[in-house]
Amino acid sequence: MQASSGLSASPLARFLGTLRVEGQDGDAALQDWIALLKPRVISLVVFTGLAGMAVAPKWPPVPVGLVIIACICIGAGAAGAINMWYDRDIDAIMKRTRVRPVPGGRVQPTSALVYAVVLSVVSVVLLWLTTNLLAAGILAFSIFFYGVIYTMWLKRSTPQNIVIGGAAGAFPPMIGWAATMGSLDVLPVVMFAIVFLWTPPHFWSLSLYACKDYESAGIPMLPVVKGARHTRWQIVIYTFILGAVSLVPSVVGQCGWFYTVCASLLDLGFIYYGLRVLFDRQDEKGNSLTKDRPARHAFRYSLAYLFFLFCGLLIDRVLLA
Numbered sequence: 001m002q003a004s005s006g007l008s009a010s011p012l013a014r015f016l017g018t019l020r021v022e023g024q025d026g027d028a029a030l031q032d033w034i035a036l037l038k039p040r041v042i043s044l045v046v047f048t049g050l051a052g053m054a055v056a057p058k059w060p061p062v063p064v065g066l067v068i069i070a071c072i073c074i075g076a077g078a079a080g081a082i083n084m085w086y087d088r089d090i091d092a093i094m095k096r097t098r099v100r101p102v103p104g105g106r107v108q109p110t111s112a113l114v115y116a117v118v119l120s121v122v123s124v125v126l127l128w129l130t131t132n133l134l135a136a137g138i139l140a141f142s143i144f145f146y147g148v149i150y151t152m153w154l155k156r157s158t159p160q161n162i163v164i165g166g167a168a169g170a171f172p173p174m175i176g177w178a179a180t181m182g183s184l185d186v187l188p189v190v191m192f193a194i195v196f197l198w199t200p201p202h203f204w205s206l207s208l209y210a211c212k213d214y215e216s217a218g219i220p221m222l223p224v225v226k227g228a229r230h231t232r233w234q235i236v237i238y239t240f241i242l243g244a245v246s247l248v249p250s251v252v253g254q255c256g257w258f259y260t261v262c263a264s265l266l267d268l269g270f271i272y273y274g275l276r277v278l279f280d281r282q283d284e285k286g287n288s289l290t291k292d293r294p295a296r297h298a299f300r301y302s303l304a305y306l307f308f309l310f311c312g313l314l315i316d317r318v319l320l321a
């Protein structure tokens with residue numbers, strides 16, 4: 001995987017790169033402050049929050065809806081910045097992450113932390129003032145879960161780090177729903193479960209081809225601790241469990257034929273990509289002989305899977321209802 005600061009060299013990124021922020025972080029460009037929020041990752045996180053909000057039986061007024069989305073975006077980004085502040089030592093070792101703003105020396109660690117804390121507080125308080133305590137509480141909990149429980153504890157201590165830590169990234173649909181309704185229901189909980197079960201095959205596909213990086217940084221990711229073969233099996237197992245759970249909204253009568261067809265096709269696709277990872281040609285240690293191309297494909301497919309699954313749910317409940 002290419003080293004990336006979170007924004008590719010698009011014209012927008014080059015423009016942002018010219019905007020410099022003076023002071024102690026003299027070398028930091030606006031681009032770096034944005035990169036601290038992991039913008040590409042949180043784009044999908046925010047979309048799942050938007051989906052949770054839009055599939056609720058009642059919609060908020062448009063300005064409130066925009067504030068809800070902004071708060072999820074700022075809160076998730078702030079959690080990413082806490083992660084980048086804390087992980088600056090290991091990020092400096094890994095090829096994929098060493099160009100990030102803090103290990104790259106363009107943003108001071110303390111500035112990154114202050115920035116992350118301020119954005120966390122702003123997102124939670126603003127969501128509370130605009131909607132309700134339940135939504136703000138879940139947002140606060142997910143920031144804490146990703147920034148502290150996953151980043152500071154699980155990530156460096158157990159190969160099940162992302163299974164448990166994945167809960168943090170699964171909360172946004174619940175936040176979106178709760179912000180609108182003031183309570184929770186079966187559907188947002190099932191959406192949580194879907195993102196929760198999607199996270200292991202999503203991340204382990206990537207970890208198969210980023211394994212050397214994690215090994216050199218001493219992070220106990222599954223392929224580092226249990227080997228590639230075990231990880232490949234786990235990916236397949238999770239695609240089956242995810243497939244079953246993704247159909248729960250249909251079984252409990254929360255959506256119609258359109259979602260059921262979308263989910264079934266997407267599930268078959270994920271199982272296919274998972275099996276390709278499993279049957280990838282490997283040496284006796286389970287290392288890929290094809291530069292893990294199937295794992296790269298499975299990772300890319302995981303992103304499309306979640307996006308289109310929630311698109312299917314949105315179309316089913318909003319347009320076809």
Ligand code: HEM
Binds near residue numbers: 045195199203
């Ligand atoms: C503990 C849970 C998770 C872990 C450990 C994880 C890990 C990763 C890693 C290491 C990358 C590569 C990022 C990079 O190169 O900077 C990545 C990419 C990505 N992740 Fe995840 N992820 C998790 C959960 C999620 C969730 C919940 C979502 C969205 C709902 C998500 C969406 C994405 C997206 C969209 C990308 C692609 C970013 C790009 O194009 O560069 N991830 N993930």
Ligand SMILES: CC(C)=CCC/C(C)=C/CC/C(C)=C/COP(=O)(O)OP(=O)(O)O
Binds near residue numbers: 146
């Ligand atoms: C609302 C809210 C707070 C949402 C949180 C969203 C969330 C948990 C996103 C997880 C995304 C992600 C890139 C995790 C990887 O962390 P890593 O440290 O394992 O990856 P890295 O090595 O690339 O830093």
